[in-house]
Each structure stands twice: as structure tokens, then as C-alpha cells.
Amino acid sequence: MTAEKKDNLFGVHLAGMLSDKSHLDETKKPRFRAMVERLTAAIADGHSCLAVGSEDEQLLLQTGLVSAGRRTPLVLFDNKLYLHRYYSYEYRLADQITDLAQQHVFSGECEAALDGVFGSAAEGDDLQRQAAQLAVGNGLTVISGGPGTGKTTAVVKIIAVLLQVLGDVTVALAAPTGKAAMRLRQSLRGALEMLALPREIAEAIPESAQTLHRLLGVHNHSPQFRHTRENPLGYDVVVVDEASMVDLALMSKLVDALKPASRLILLGDKDQLASVESGAVLAELIESMPDNTVVLQKSYRFDSGIKAFAEAINASDADRAWALLQDDMVEEIRRVDGDLEQVICRGYNDFLQAVERADSTNTDELFRALNQFRVLCGVHGGKSGVDALNQLVEDYVRTAYGYNEHWYPGKPVMIHRNDYSLGLYNGDVGICLRDSQDNRLKMYFEDEENRVRSYLPQRLPAHQTAYAMTIHKSQGSEFDVVVIVLPGEESPVLSRELLYTGVTRARKGIWLRCKKNVFDAAVAAKTVRVSGLAAMVRCRKS
Numbered sequence: 001m002t003a004e005k006k007d008n009l010f011g012v013h014l015a016g017m018l019s020d021k022s023h024l025d026e027t028k029k030p031r032f033r034a035m036v037e038r039l040t041a042a043i044a045d046g047h048s049c050l051a052v053g054s055e056d057e058q059l060l061l062q063t064g065l066v067s068a069g070r071r072t073p074l075v076l077f078d079n080k081l082y083l084h085r086y087y088s089y090e091y092r093l094a095d096q097i098t099d100l101a102q103q104h105v106f107s108g109e110c111e112a113a114l115d116g117v118f119g120s121a122a123e124g125d126d127l128q129r130q131a132a133q134l135a136v137g138n139g140l141t142v143i144s145g146g147p148g149t150g151k152t153t154a155v156v157k158i159i160a161v162l163l164q165v166l167g168d169v170t171v172a173l174a175a176p177t178g179k180a181a182m183r184l185r186q187s188l189r190g191a192l193e194m195l196a197l198p199r200e201i202a203e204a205i206p207e208s209a210q211t212l213h214r215l216l217g218v219h220n221h222s223p224q225f226r227h228t229r230e231n232p233l234g235y236d237v238v239v240v241d242e243a244s245m246v247d248l249a250l251m252s253k254l255v256d257a258l259k260p261a262s263r264l265i266l267l268g269d270k271d272q273l274a275s276v277e278s279g280a281v282l283a284e285l286i287e288s289m290p291d292n293t294v295v296l297q298k299s300y301r302f303d304s305g306i307k308a309f310a311e312a313i314n315a316s317d318a319d320r321a322w323a324l325l326q327d328d329m330v331e332e333i334r335r336v337d338g339d340l341e342q343v344i345c346r347g348y349n350d351f352l353q354a355v356e357r358a359d360s361t362n363t364d365e366l367f368r369a370l371n372q373f374r375v376l377c378g379v380h381g382g383k384s385g386v387d388a389l390n391q392l393v394e395d396y397v398r399t400a401y402g403y404n405e406h407w408y409p410g411k412p413v414m415i416h417r418n419d420y421s422l423g424l425y426n427g428d429v430g431i432c433l434r435d436s437q438d439n440r441l442k443m444y445f446e447d448e449e450n451r452v453r454s455y456l457p458q459r460l461p462a463h464q465t466a467y468a469m470t471i472h473k474s475q476g477s478e479f480d481v482v483v484i485v486l487p488g489e490e491s492p493v494l495s496r497e498l499l500y501t502g503v504t505r506a507r508k509g510i511w512l513r514c515k516k517n518v519f520d521a522a523v524a525a526k527t528v529r530v531s532g533l534a535a536m537v538r539c540r541k542s
Contacts, residue, residue, distance in 0.1 A: 011040030022063040047530040048278045049080040078535050093252040094536035101292045103139030110136045113164040117157045128154040131294040144270045145296030147504045151267045152187035160201050169236040173209040176245040177427045180476030181209040181448035184241040220420045232259035242476050243268035248279030273501045280529040288534040305330035310503045318523040336513040345396045347373040355410035360436045372480040375468035376502045384487045386468045393467035407441045407457050414466040471502040482506040486514035494522035
């Protein structure tokens with residue numbers, strides 16, 4: 001069996017089973033099996049379906065296992081082959097989201113409220129005001145923009161307008177991961193401090209945020225949620241940050257759980273990586289629903305080389321981006337030409353010093369220090385991958401501080417598997433410390449409400465040391481300085497979106513380790529996900 005087939009055992013078994021059940025003769029079954037295997041491999045790569053040609057369609061229709069949407073294992077729609085489950089997700093979401101987008105909810109008189117929050121129509125950020133007008137009068141609002149374009153500030157203002165126009169509305173703030181929810185909470189607090197809102201309005205705006213799984217109500221060991229169409233959420237407005245990370249299945253379940261006449265506001269950066277699981281929902285909604293979308297342009301945070309670098313990457317201008325990287329006048333971005341180990345280990349010195357001062361009863365300083373610096377990798381394996389660079393830093397720490405055990409004070413780890421019983425989720429980052437009470441080493445985690453919980457290391461679900469993490473895993477996070485390390489050779493996993501996502505994790509500075517040919521190839525490679533969602537939405541709108 002080939003390596004590819006070993007990686008796609010589910011697809012191999014499914015293809016064999018469906019081939020046996022098909023009406024095809026023995027000469028045609030191998031081709032059908034190969035198609036099903038390609039479909040399952042495509043789903044594993046984030047596509048929701050597989051594009052097929054007319055000859056393949058004719059073969060598929062002879063199997064007795066394919067329909068245009070009935071209860072068959074496989075579905076054909078718009079020259080695309082689906083597993084029924086993923087077709088159902090897309091079909092339902094297209095229906096749900098179209099209804100939501102065309103829902104013109106009661107808004108009352110809002111111009112005075114808009115003027116009070118945004119200033120007159122001739123003042124301030126017209127696009128933020130436009131987003132608010134859209135959110136007041138429509139069931140669906142999509143707000144896209146890069147880092148620092150004021151998405152969170154716009155949402156605070158939108159909620160303030162809704163509270164003034166509609167009175168007592170209930171609002172839920174959510175994000176796909178605990179890290180992203182925590183960042184949303186911090187951004188909201190910062191925006192509230194900056195805005196001169198009436199006291200009663202400011203106090204009515206929620207400052208807490210939660211993960212989407214917590215919002216929908218998880219059931220242990222089950223993909224189903226407590227809140228569904230039959231048991232909807234009780235909120236009038238649901239705001240979801242980092243919506244580019246929300247996959248097809250989760251978005252469908254979220255929209256399904258909204259109560260009638262509620263509003264959904266999605267925030268995200270359309271140019272970032274799409275979700276790890278199937279679909280590119282945010283990008284497709286922006287493409288297919290321009291009347292419900294506002295793309296913010298003005299940057300309030302990045303007026304620096306980082307902004308110019310990210311824009312050049314996003315525009316596929318590798319020469320311009322590389323020139324910025326080489327320009328000594330652009331202080332925020334630098335190439336690592338020399339000793340990578342020295343750059344990385346020096347970067348963690350502030351954190352390691354904070355560990356020496358740390359007290360398990362007050363971990364705020366320690367988490368802040370950890371988030372000042374992070375190593376982001378394009379790949380897991382090889383000399384430039386997560387595994388090797390985590391080992392490099394651990395060797396340095398063990399030597400410098402004399403640690404001999406697997407667990408030691410300051411060891412950061414990232415959770416890789418949800419454990420609902422412990423309240424730990426994929427992407428959560430914790431730090432090992434000695435408990436001030438019983439002197440045992442424990443892992444400390446911050447949740448989205450800024451509460452700190454401790455666990456014995458032996459209780460943790462699947463995890464990995466987190467001095468370095470993949471760029472995929474960094475989504476929803478921000479760090480003062482990042483070191484981005486790409487592999488020494490070109491790789492199909494590298495793309496413009498991956499590099500852009502890594503660059504925009506940095507607030508103040510970037511160190512980049514890569515060869516020019518690898519950089520050029522990454523900037524030129526645009527990720528395209530095969531999906532039928534946009535086509536289904538357009539179909540329902542017409």
C-alpha cells in the first residue's frame with residue numbers, strides 16, 4: 001500500500017465498500033474507487049467536494065449510489081462530487097444564510113444614533129458607519145479587514161447603536177478558539193476605554209466572550225450541540241470574531257441555532273488561512289453576498305513596515321516584499337541570515353526571567369511575557385519545523401537552568417485535542433509552574449474569561465511543547481515579535497495565505513528565516529478550496 005493510501009485509510013475502506021455496492025461492472029469499479037479515494041483525500045485537505053468532468057459524471061450516475069441530493073451516499077451538484085454529509089452542510093447553510101441575509105429586521109430610526117456614535121455621515125470612518133447601518137437593518141453582516149482596521153471598534157459601535165435604537169437587546173460575543181475569544185475580550189475592553197459612550201450604553205455592552213463550542217453547548221464525546229433549531233440560542237445578536245477559522249460544519253450548526261429575527265455579525269480577515277477543517281466559509285460568503293459585506297480598508301494600528309510587507313505578500317508582489325525585508329530602513333522586519341538558534345533563544349530571555357519571578361497565584365505577567373515572542377513554522381517536520389525548533393529551545397533551557405526532567409518551570413505546551421470534561425481545547429496554551437501551596441509542578445491555563453486553572457501534567461490531553469508552533473495554530477493569536485521559519489525547500493503546504501497569516505500575527509517586529517526561492521514560491525501560491533457554497537447561495541438569491 002502506498003504512503004498516500006495509508007494516510008487515507010478511511011477513503012480506501014469507503015471506496016471499497018461503495019464499489020462493492022455499486023451497479024458497475026468489474027471493468028469500471030477501479031475508476032469509481034479511485035474517485036471516492038480522491039474525494040476523501042480532498043476533504044482531508046479542506047475541500048468540501050471534488051470537481052469532476054462530464055465523463056466521470058456519467059460513470060457516477062451509473063453506480064446507483066449518486067443523486068442530486070436525495071439520501072444517497074454521494075451527491076452530484078454543479079459538476080462537483082460530495083459525500084452526502086458535506087453536501088447537506090453546504091445545502092443547509094446556503095438556505096439558512098440566504099434567509100438570514102434577506103431578513104430585514106426592525107430597526108426603527110437609527111440616523112440620530114449613528115450620528116451620536118460615529119459622528120455625522122461626513123465624519124469618521126464611512127465604512128465602519130456603513131457596517132453599522134447594515135447590521136441595524138439586516139439579519140447578516142460580514143465585516144472583513146486586515147489587522148488594525150478597526151473591526152472590534154466597529155462592533156462596539158454597532159452594539160452601541162443597536163442598544164440605542166432597539167433598547168434591551170441581548171448580545172453574545174464568540175470566537176472559534178479560546179485564544180481568539182480572549183483576544184476579542186481584550187480588544188473590546190480597549191475599544192470601550194477609547195470611546196466616549198453614554199455610561200448606561202457602555203455598561204450594557206458585554207465585555208466577556210466565549211468559544212463557539214461553549215456558546216452552542218457541547219456534549220461530551222458527541223459532535224452534537226445543546227442549542228439547535230429546536231432549542232435555539234436566546235440572543236438577539238451574535239458576534240463571531242476570527243470567522244475565517246470557522247469551518248463549514250460549525251458555521252452551519254451556529255446559523256441553525258439562531259433564534260428567529262436575530263442578527264449574526266461575522267468578523268474576519270478574508271486574506272488569512274481558511275479553517276483547518278472543510279470549507280472556506282467566510283471567503284465564500286464575501287464573494288456571494290456583497291450586499292451584506294463591508295471590507296474595512298483604513299489601518300489604525302499598522303503604519304509601519306509590517307503593514308507594507310503584509311500588503312506586498314497579499315498582492316503577490318514577492319519582489320516588493322523581499323526588497324522591504326532587505327531594506328535596513330525598515331526596522332520592523334528582518335531576515336535571519338546568521339545563527340537562528342541565537343535569535344530564538346535570546347527572544348525567550350524575558351519570558352525565562354519572568355518564570356524565575358513567577359508565582360502560581362499570579363500568572364498574569366508570565367502569560368504576557370510568553371506572548372511577547374513566538375516562533376512560527378510553516379511545517380512540522382525537518383530542521384526548520386516545529387518539532388526540531390521546540391527541541392532546540394528546550395535543550396537551551398535545560399542547559400541554562402539545569403533542568404533534567406520532562407516537566408520543568410516555564411515549559412509551555414499547546415493542547416492538540418479537545419477535552420470537554422477538563423475544559424481544555426485544541427489550541428489552548430498553558431505554562432508549567434510549581435504550585436505555591438503543595439510545591440507540585442502543575443500546568444496553568446488562562447481561559448477566555450481570564451480565569452486561570454491548573455492541572456497535573458499527567459491529566460492533559462494530547463499536547464506539544466509550544467516555544468514554536470505552526471502558523472496554522474497561531475491563528476487567533478497576536479505576539480509582539482515573531483520569528484517565521486520556512487523550510488529550506490519549496491513545499492506544497494506553503495502559500496500566500498500562510499505567509500500573510502504568520503506576518504500579521506506580529507504587532508511590533510518580524511524575523512524571517514527562509515530562502516528567496518522558497519519565499520517567492522510561497523507568495524505565488526494561492527490556496528483554492530473546492531466548494532459549492534458560493535454557487536448554492538447565488539442560486540438561492542436568483
